[in-house]
Amino acid sequence: MGSRRGLAVLFNPFCPLSTAKVLALKATVLLLLTLLIKARVQIAAGSALGILLLLVQTLVFLAISGGLVLAAGGAAVYATQRRRPAAA
Template sequence: MGESEGLFVFLNPFFPFTTAKVLSLKASVLLLLTLLIKARVQIVTGSAVGILLLMLQTLVFLAISGGLV
């Protein structure tokens, strides 16, 4: 029985990982995914704000130059 346990330890590549290490790895992955989603949302909202500001700038330019008359 001692040999089979030693063989199991040798064949199991995840044996050095304890529960704390696995949980910390899962928490890190969750944090990184959350930050990635947050960055994507900021890019989308930034693009929307940029488009609105561009439209406002175009309307102001047309109003000043008389293009809306």
């Protein structure tokens, strides 16, 4: 009885949606959902890549600044050792 009611709706001439229109809408919704999921995955992957690049950039900055501190400290030690014999 339920299937007879469904067939009556599909073949109703006053129904604005035909079977082809319903199938086209279903296909469009499926396509849009697929594109939405794909975009969400790309955003997540892009965010992960961005976080990874930010981490690498931070580590490189810390390494370079640490190297500069060591170089400045070495230069200061060298300068103080060089001045001592001259002062003595």
